[in-house]
Amino acid sequence: MNTLSRLEQANDNAAAFWLAQARAHGWRYRIRPDWTAVRCARTPDDPPRLLVTRRYAEPKPLEAELAELIEEWEAVRFTVEDPYGGLDLTGLGAARMPAMPVMTREPGPVEGASAALPARAEARGGGVLTVDEALDGDTFALVERAVVDGFPLPARQPWTRGGALPENLLGEAGCRAWLGRVDAAVAGACLTYDDGRVTGVYWVATLPAHRGRGVAGAVLRTALAHAHPDRPASLVATSLGEPLYRRLGFTEQARTSWWIRTPADS
Known part of the structure; x- marks a missing residue:
């Protein structure tokens, strides 16, 4: 029997929440075994949200998949959440933001x-x-x-x-x-x-x-x-919110890396 880790459960919940938003807005989305992407499209340059949900053996194939999707969706901006920390998206013009803890509560x-x-x-x-x-x-x-x-x-x-x-x-x-x-x-x-x-x-x-x-x-x-x-409950904590979450019983499962591309001329 395959039992999901708390981190994988948190990842799946985040993906499901973004898919619910996609349905509510009428946005396009893409679901793969190890990642989920939502084409947020309130305006033409709104950034798609791409969430990595499973650990990958090698980052390069996943980086190539994400790059292909970003090109297909003609995304000027994008946000990628990587709770496993192995991706390098600088080649796509993205910057890595300070990592934030993925936390769960029993x-x-x-x-x-x-x-x-x-x-x-x-x-x-x-x-x-x-x-x-x-x-x-x-x-x-x-x-x-x-x-x-x-x-x-x-x-x-x-x-x-x-x-x-x-x-x-x-x-x-x-x-x-x-x-x-x-x-x-x-x-x-x-x-x-x-x-x-x-x-x-x-x-x-x-x-x-x-x-x-x-x-x-x-x-x-x-x-x-x-x-x-x-x-169980899950969330991604900002630095301001983390002390409160710890007091309420949340513990860190991983630190997720956010890659964001926001071209200055977009």
């Missing part, structure tokens, strides 16, 4: 999480912090705006409804969204994607005016406690 109770929704707590600095699931289009639009302005996503600013996260993404099985408010004002958000084996956490964001008030921790605790706590 199933189990979430310390400090509320058993009921909406979850309520006192925000640091005062005010009532609530977290609830976004179940309708208008609330999901608030989640989208919190991600665009809080993560942030400069390419999607100024925010337009549905430009980054279309409402029909909520119709994708396994996709759920979580919204945090302080005294009824939108403060932060995240998305989770459950693929039947792992619950992936994505786009954990706090709006600038509410940073340092415990918003991200409350949103993440609520999401973990209510989105299949019986499954």
Whole structure:
């Protein structure tokens, strides 16, 4: 019996989440045994996202496959996630960004999480912090705006409804969204994607005016406690978020290399 490692499960969840976005947007995609690619195409020069999902014996054949796809899709920009760290895409004009940890958390109770929704707590600095699931289009639009302005996503600013996260993404099985408010004002958000084996956490964001008030921790605790706590959870951590994730029980499985091509003249 072939048992997937936690890293492979995290890789598969990330690929599945991007495929859900492809279906919601109507984007092209390509699935191979060891990688998945999505042709993000809001604008002609939007970068495709290519995710390596399995360890490769030699990098050169995979580099050639990715180069062929990038040429086929006529991609000016692209982003490649390589959790195995063996690719060299400088020949394609890409730069290697600082590696980020792929982290997973084993199933189990979430310390400090509320058993009921909406979850309520006192925000640091005062005010009532609530977290609830976004179940309708208008609330999901608030989640989208919190991600665009809080993560942030400069390419999607100024925010337009549905430009980054279309409402029909909520119709994708396994996709759920979580919204945090302080005294009824939108403060932060995240998305989770459950693929039947792992619950992936994505786009954990706090709006600038509410940073340092415990918003991200409350949103993440609520999401973990209510989105299949019986499954492992996975995420890719930024340097700012990593301390929080470690406190919540996430451990590093690998450090993923991001290769990004953003030509100055594009």
